[in-house]
Amino acid sequence: MSRTEALRTVTKEYGGVVNLCKNIATTGESFVSEHELVGLITDFAEANKLASENRLQALSRIFSGDDEDAATMRKAVGIAKGTRLMVIEPRQIGGRDFDQVNDPAAAMRQLEELAQAQLERAPWLSTSQAFARAFDANPELAARAHQRPAPTTNYAFPK
Numbered sequence: 033m034s035r036t037e038a039l040r041t042v043t044k045e046y047g048g049v050v051n052l053c054k055n056i057a058t059t060g061e062s063f064v065s066e067h068e069l070v071g072l073i074t075d076f077a078e079a080n081k082l083a084s085e086n087r088l089q090a091l092s093r094i095f096s097g098d099d100e101d102a103a104t105m106r107k108a109v110g111i112a113k114g115t116r117l118m119v120i121e122p123r124q125i126g127g128r129d130f131d132q133v134n135d136p137a138a139a140m141r142q143l144e145e146l147a148q149a150q151l152e153r154a155p156w157l158s159t160s161q162a163f164a165r166a167f168d169a170n171p172e173l174a175a176r177a178h179q180r181p182a183p184t185t186n187y188a189f190p191k
Contacts, residue, residue: 035155039068040075049076050101053108062112067156069112073105139176143167
């Protein structure tokens, strides 16, 4: 089952996307990304469109309305926008990794593991985007993995 199918199943269990948005707005926490939530709202809008509307007009009518449901959806999307899907857990090193603290290959492997975990949570990202997020979120690990070349000797600057 893909993540999209799983989200549709969860949405049905909540009693629809409006109830899911109410739950997100009430708790202030979201387990879906902004992209996923807007996709669910778009599916809801398409299912409830008027005869004279196309899909985007229905989304605009439902999402930007003056009623309480529209306000709840907008609030839920705002909360989902700030949701961090990246799992950043501190790691303790020991054993072989402890002996090779400055090993760039070990740091690179850890970054690749974090990128893979990010891809499992956000499958719409490319591999390079997931790696870039892991790289940016872990500056100490990134510094160990990417060591810039430095001069090996000092010479007086020529005049």
